[in-house]
Each structure stands twice: as C-alpha cells, then as structure tokens.
Amino acid sequence: MKKFNDNLKLFFSNKLGLIGTVILVGFILVAIFAPQIAPYDPYQRIGVPFGKPSMQNWLGTNDVGQDILSEVIYGTRISLLMGLLSAGVALIIGTIVGLTSGFFGGRIDTVLMRAVDISLVIPMLPLMILLAAFLGPSFWNIVIVIGILSWASPARVIRSQVLTIKNKGYIEAVKATGGKSSYIITKHILPPTLSIIISQLILMSSRAILMESSLSFLGLGDPTQKSWGIILYYAQSRSAFLSDAWIWWILPPGLLITLLVISFAYIGNSLEQIVNPRLRR
Amino acid sequence: MNNRYLIEANNLKKTFDTKDGGILKNIKKSRLKVYAVDEVTFKLEPREIIGLIGESGCGKTTTAKILLKLLNVDEGELFYKGENITHFKNRELSEYRKKTQIVFQDPYEFLNPRMNILNIVTEPLLINKQLNSENVKIDKAVEVLESVGLNPAKSFLYRFTHELSGGQRQRVAIARALILRPDLIVADEPTSMLDVSVRAGILNLLLGLKDQYNLSMVFITHDLATAGYMCDRIAVMYKGRIVEIGPKKEIIYNPRHPYTKALVEVAFDLKNFLENKDSFIKDGEVDSYEQNDYCSFEKRCVMMDANCKHDGHHKMQQVGENHFVACCKCEH
Numbered sequence: 001m002k003k004f005n006d007n008l009k010l011f012f013s014n015k016l017g018l019i020g021t022v023i024l025v026g027f028i029l030v031a032i033f034a035p036q037i038a039p040y041d042p043y044q045r046i047g048v049p050f051g052k053p054s055m056q057n058w059l060g061t062n063d064v065g066q067d068i069l070s071e072v073i074y075g076t077r078i079s080l081l082m083g084l085l086s087a088g089v090a091l092i093i094g095t096i097v098g099l100t101s102g103f104f105g106g107r108i109d110t111v112l113m114r115a116v117d118i119s120l121v122i123p124m125l126p127l128m129i130l131l132a133a134f135l136g137p138s139f140w141n142i143v144i145v146i147g148i149l150s151w152a153s154p155a156r157v158i159r160s161q162v163l164t165i166k167n168k169g170y171i172e173a174v175k176a177t178g179g180k181s182s183y184i185i186t187k188h189i190l191p192p193t194l195s196i197i198i199s200q201l202i203l204m205s206s207r208a209i210l211m212e213s214s215l216s217f218l219g220l221g222d223p224t225q226k227s228w229g230i231i232l233y234y235a236q237s238r239s240a241f242l243s244d245a246w247i248w249w250i251l252p253p254g255l256l257i258t259l260l261v262i263s264f265a266y267i268g269n270s271l272e273q274i275v276n277p278r279l280r281r
Numbered sequence: 282m283n284n285r286y287l288i289e290a291n292n293l294k295k296t297f298d299t300k301d302g303g304i305l306k307n308i309k310k311s312r313l314k315v316y317a318v319d320e321v322t323f324k325l326e327p328r329e330i331i332g333l334i335g336e337s338g339c340g341k342t343t344t345a346k347i348l349l350k351l352l353n354v355d356e357g358e359l360f361y362k363g364e365n366i367t368h369f370k371n372r373e374l375s376e377y378r379k380k381t382q383i384v385f386q387d388p389y390e391f392l393n394p395r396m397n398i399l400n401i402v403t404e405p406l407l408i409n410k411q412l413n414s415e416n417v418k419i420d421k422a423v424e425v426l427e428s429v430g431l432n433p434a435k436s437f438l439y440r441f442t443h444e445l446s447g448g449q450r451q452r453v454a455i456a457r458a459l460i461l462r463p464d465l466i467v468a469d470e471p472t473s474m475l476d477v478s479v480r481a482g483i484l485n486l487l488l489g490l491k492d493q494y495n496l497s498m499v500f501i502t503h504d505l506a507t508a509g510y511m512c513d514r515i516a517v518m519y520k521g522r523i524v525e526i527g528p529k530k531e532i533i534y535n536p537r538h539p540y541t542k543a544l545v546e547v548a549f550d551l552k553n554f555l556e557n558k559d560s561f562i563k564d565g566e567v568d569s570y571e572q573n574d575y576c577s578f579e580k581r582c583v584m585m586d587a588n589c590k591h592d593g594h595h596k597m598q599q600v601g602e603n604h605f606v607a608c609c610k611c612e613h
Binding site for chain 2: 173175178179183188
C-alpha cells in the first residue's frame with residue numbers, strides 16, 4: 001500500500017502526467033454526460049444546412065442541418081471507446097504473444113518474434129486501409145483491424161519483462177517444487193508484468209485513436225456512428241476546406257483529437273517512468 | 282537394484298553449446314562445447330550429507346540442477362530409491378519433486394519479493410494441492426517456521442522478504458524447502474552470501490534438521506572448511522569431473538589428488554601454501570571448453586608429466602576404504 005502511495009506521488013510529481021490526467025478525466029466526463037451536455041440530438045436536423053455559427057448553433061450546422069457542437073460532443077464517446085477497445089484488443093494479443101514467447105523461449109520465441117518483426121516493418125496505413133475495406137465499415141471491424149495491427153510493439157516490451165523475471169531464482173524454486181507453467185505464469189510472472197501492460201495500454205490507446213480517426217477520415221469508418229474522424233470525413237467531402245467552414249467544422253474535432261492523444265501520451269509516459277525506473281531523472 | 286541408496290547418480294554428463302553471435306562465425310568453425318558435468322558418479326545413502334566442492338564453474342550447480350531434474354542429462358542415469366528417473370517427465374516426476382527440495386545460494390533471489398512469508402513458505406503445499414483451509418496453512422507455516430528457529434513464528438507470517446535480514450531470509454528459504462517433508466535437500470552454497478557471523482547458525486540449523494527430519498543432503502560449497510564441518514563424505518570436482526571422493530576425514534587428512542591437496546593446504550596452512558604456491562598448483566582458471574581423456578587437471582597440475590598422457594585415464598582408482606581418486610600418480 002505504501003508503495004502504491006509512493007507511486008501515486010511520483011506519478012503526480014510529474015506535471016505532464018497531471019495535465020494528461022486532468023484532460024483525460026475531462027474527456028471521460030464529457031463522454032459519459034454527452035446527452036446532458038449536448039444542446040441537440042446530433043442525429044436530428046435542427047437547422048438549415050451549412051449554417052454559420054450562431055447563438056443557437058455555436059459551431060454551425062453540417063450539410064444536412066445537424067448541430068456540429070452536439071456531433072463533436074457525442075463523437076467523444078465513440079472516439080474514446082474505440083481507442084480504448086482497440087488498445088485492449090492489441091494488448092490482449094500482445095500479452096499472450098509476449099508471455100508465451102518470453103516464457104517458453106526456443107523455437108516458439110523465434111517464430112513469434114519474427115512475426116513481430118514483420119508486423120513492425122509492414123507499412124501500417126496501406127495495410128490498415130486494405131483490411132478495413134476488406135472487412136467492411138462497422139464499429140467492431142475497425143476495433144479488430146486496429147487491434148491486430150498494433151499488438152507487435154507491446155508484445156516486444158512484455159516479452160523483455162518476462163525474460164527478466166523468468167531467470168529469477170524463485171521461478172526455479174517453484175519449478176523444483178513441481179509448479180506447472182500455467183501456475184508460474186499466473187502467479188509469478190503476470191503480476192509484476194501488469195504495470196507494464198497498463199502503461200502500454202495507455203500508450204496504445206493514443207495510437208488507436210489516431211488510427212481510428214485516419215480510417216474514418218478516409219471514409220472507411222462506420223458512417224452511422226458520429227466519431228471525430230467521421231465528422232472530418234463529411235466536412236472534407238463537402239468541401240469545408242475550401243470555404244470558411246473549416247474554422248468551425250474541421251478545427252474543433254481536429255483539436256480534440258490532438259488533445260486526447262496528447263493526454264494519453266502524457267499519462268503513458270509518466271506511467272512508464274514509474275514502471276521503468278531507468279527513465280527517472 | 283537394491284534400495285540401500287537414496288540417490289544414485291551414474292555417469293551423468295551434460296554439455297552446453299556455446300552461442301557465438303553472427304551467422305558467418307558458425308560456418309567457419311564448429312561450435313565449442315562446454316563440459317559442465319562429465320561422468321559424475323556418486324551414491325547417496327539416507328541421512329547422509331555429501332559435499333560437492335570445487336571452484337566456480339566446475340559444474341557443482343549444474344550437478345545440483347540435474348539432481349533436481351531442472352536440467353536433463355545428455356548421458357547417464359539417475360536413480361531415486363532404486364527407480365530410474367532419468368527420463369521421467371512432468372507427471373511422473375511429481376512424487377520426486379515433493380521429496381527433493383533446493384536451498385539456493387542467494388536468499389534475495391530465491392524468495393519472491395511480492396509475496397509475504399506465509400505465502401512463500403506454504404507455496405509448495407499449494408502447488409501440490411495439499412492446502413485445505415486457511416487455518417491449516419497458518420498452522421503448517423508456524424510449525425515449519427519454528428523448526429527453523431524463526432521465533433515467534435506468528436510475527437513473521439505477514440512480513441515481506443525485504444523486512445528480513447539475510448540470515449532470516451535463508452531460514453525462510455529452508456522452511457519453504459522443509460514444508461513438504463522431503464528426503465533430500467540440495468543446498469547450493471547456502472551460506473556463501475551470508476555474513477560470517479550468521480553462517481554457523483545456518484549450518485547448525487541444517488545439521489539439526491537433518492536429524493529431526495531424517496534428511497539427506499547434497500551440500501555444495503567452495504569452502505573446504507564448511508564442507509568438513511557439514512559433510513559425511515566429500516566429492517571434489519574439477520572441470521565437471523569428480524577428481525576425488527571419500528569420507529571427509531580421508532579427504533582432509535589424507536588428500537591424494539593434487540587439486541585436493543592444494544585445497545586442503547589453503548584451508549589449513551595458508552602461510553605454507555602462499556610461500557610454496559608453485560609446488561601445489563599452477564595459476565589458471567577453469568576452462569571447460571576442452572576435455573581430454575586422461576586428466577581434467579592437466580593444465581594446472583604440478584605433478585603432470587609425459588607418463589600422465591601415456592598411462593593416465595580419468596577413471597576413479599580406489600586408494601582406501603570408500604576413497605577414490607582420479608589420478609594416475611596416486612595408484613596403489
């Protein structure tokens with residue numbers, strides 16, 4: 001418990017970590033209370049198409065007359081959820097691969113690590129577009145595509161942690177008393193790896209949010225869901241870049257994506273400093 | 282096969298391949314082999330303590346891991362109570378695993394820093410499904426902690442390893458090894474990381490436990506004095522081979538192998554050893570890459586001459602009652 005408090009103190013002693021947490025908490029609150037905060041239902045036509053910002057519609061209206069501010073607020077939900085879920089999928093795959101690879105070693109390790117190498121080397125965006133187009137645009141397909149494209153680097157990090165722990169004397173002692181591999185992994189290897197898994201999850205979330213936005217912007221997202229990427233996609237396809245509309249139609253979701261990614265990155269980096277003492281100053 | 286012996290090690294052999302990086306290197310020359318354990322043979326009676334002594338890198342710890350089936354041998358056989366367990370796999374081994382335990386050199390490494398003493402000590406019971414309830418767990422832990430001299434045992438249960446001293450940690454490690462009531466404990470340099478002041482306590486504890494629990498022990502050390510104190514018999518290892526084995530009195534008062542002689546001299550008359558160092562041993566370190574048929578001690582032996590290569594062989598010669606030595610200069 002004392003250690004937890006120490007870590008908490010260390011985490012918040014880092015200003016960036018604190019800033020990131022505040023921003024993220026803000027986003028989470030907006031996502032949860034979106035129906036209360038948003039002035040209109042984002043799926044309802046409430047004004048003229050291409051309306052300029054006004055007292056009723058602070059950020060104007062889109063091409064079919066829906067309130068952009070409400071869209072952006074509801075978009076927080078989808079983008080955040082999508083990011084966390086995709087990162088979750090990536091981490092589940094990455095953890096399984098990292099644990100098996102590190103723990104069993106030998107030929108399994110070689111095969112899995114070559115797979116990681118390949119996965120890291122392949123240019124991400126083209127493959128992502130290909131997969132998303134192949135699977136078709138839906139919420140879960142996007143989650144799966146992002147998940148199976150970003151498991152590789154967490155797998156690497158987790159493997160290296162497993163390798164360190166695996167060679168500790170107490171693992172050998174457990175083997176000598178007859179402990180099975182499954183017991184050793186769940187009792188002795190997973191707990192000290194958990195902190196790394198969590199920090200990786202946070203870092204992966206920020207990447208996943210970016211990937212989701214890119215896919216949606218390219219028109220490969222689920223068009224029935226209002227995520228920030230989808231808002232940008234419609235804005236772009238309705239030529240918002242060519243008129244003044246970019247100020248209220250493109251800038252807000254763009255800034256929010258940046259802000260959310262930054263907050264995740266800040267938190268992830270501060271967590272990594274706790275997990276990996278060598279990074280501490 | 283009679284069952285007089287608890288453990289019989291027969292011609293154990295284990296080599297490791299060296300890994301040198303780079304693809305090209307491997308093409309040029311074949312990989313070097315490290316002879317970690319080479320034709321190690323000994324027998325262990327119930328309630329006996331055998332000491333394996335030798336310098337670092339001579340294969341003591343590898344031998345220990347083979348005995349505990351943490352490593353598989355390349356050649357040779359291992360018998361437990363007359364049963365050949367050399368090729369036993371996981372499930373068949375579970376009985377053997379309960380009956381053999383290890384105490385490591387480094388109690389800092391041996392105990393998981395995230396677990397409290399109660400969980401560390403009772404983990405072997407958990408693994409072997411002998412835990413029924415929390416009360417049984419605590420009772421057993423208290424009993425075993427008291428038997429290793431950690432009093433009052435209750436006050437230790439919920440502490441973590443970093444709150445204990447080195448000697449206390451080693452006692453916890455011993456308690457953990459004892460809780461399954463094993464027949465054999467392999468102690469891998471259990472005192473070498475401890476302060477000199479607490480060493481004797483641990484050694485006496487082990488001797489007391491041996492009588493109390495009818496234990497046999499394989500006691501690994503590089504210190505002849507410790508081995509002389511603890512063991513009934515001593516096996517001296519050099520470069521993976523046992524070069525001399527016999528009752529401790531024979532080894533200490535009547536050493537035959539030149540390497541044993543040097544060890545004994547260091548322990549009992551350091552001054553003489555330092556003054557006449559060249560007449561005991563040549564400088565050098567264990568280099569286990571090459572192994573020849575006649576003598577593993579060749580490069581550092583002061584008695585080495587052309588005859589050794591000619592008539593020598595590393596097989597053991599009997600030179601006294603239960604006293605064997607692998608040196609052609611010592612035949613009688």
